[in-house]
Amino acid sequence: MEKMIPHRLSILGHPQRLAVFRLLMRRYPDRVPATELAQALGLKPNTLSTYVSALLQAGLVTQERVGTSLRYAVHMDATRETIDYLLMDCCRGRPDICSPNLHPSPIAETVMRNPTYNVLFICTGNSARSIFAETILRDMAGDRFQAFSAGTKPRSELNPFAIEVLEQKGHDVSLLRSKHISEFQGGDAPDFDFVFTVCNGAANEECPSWQGQPVTAHWGLPDPVKVEGSDAQKSLAFQQTYGALRNRLSGFANLPIASLDRMSLQNAVDDLGQLNEEGSAI
Incomplete structure (x- = not known):
């Protein structure tokens, strides 16, 4: 798992790949068709395919075929795993440094x-x-x-x-x-x-x-x-x-x-x- 974290962070460091990931996060738990992703982000289909392939290889999204359509969703377990690693390792598990819940909702x-x-x-x-x-x-x-x-x-x-x-x-x-x-x-x-x-x-x-x-x-x-x-x-x-x-x-x-x-x-x-x-x- 530790070996995957730098790779995932590197993948998300690209602005357009991050944009794809963020859109899928907003739509979670939906599976979003590739055509809708491309249209929403103003990307050509082959460009979107490149970005999604990188996210798939990093384990950050999942893919499902429905008929002739490919649909994508965030892999929430991998996402939580990545965030948890950052909180526990980089922040040493200290809520006073990294917790997003310091203030009452x-x-x-x-x-x-x-x-x-x-x-x-x-x-x-x-x-x-x-x-x-x-x-x-x-x-x-x-x-x-x-x-x-x-x-x-x-x-x-x-x-x-x-x-x-x-x-x-x-x-x-x-x-x-x-x-x-x-x-x-x-x-x-x-x-x-x-x-x-x-x-x-x-x-x-x-x-x-x-x-x-x-x-x-x-x-x-x-x-x-x-x-x-x-x-x-x-x-x-x-x-x-x-x-x-x-x-x-x-x-x-x-x-x-x-x-x-x-x-x-x-x-x-x-x-x-x-x-x-x-x-x-x-």
């Missing part, structure tokens, strides 16, 4: 002051999926959660099919609007306890790190806005997206957050991100 502080958690849902357009999530959580468990949503490239108006579904489900849509993520990055923005991306496009983008180390997860779902066909087919796609998010958020709202350690909580929200409309793993 917003979740710990929230439990101490009041049991209301701030949750942000991010998508690209902030016109459907993230709006669904914000509205569902607000109406499902508004006594425990303050829900917000934003887009990295928000649309000027909400999708009419999304609004129709929300109204059919009995939600108040009068105050909903598309918002840019920058609204939640200033000094007067809420301190978030949880940040979820609900579309692959937003997860693939390079976003600033959130102050206070909120728990983050990727709950990617297909974009119902892109569904073609009749109005009935489009409406069905929005209904399915709403159902999948409601399933995930029902599980999230019922988590015993205050009694879970951070790793258990992270694993729980990662698992919820794999549920579909029927409550089965994707």
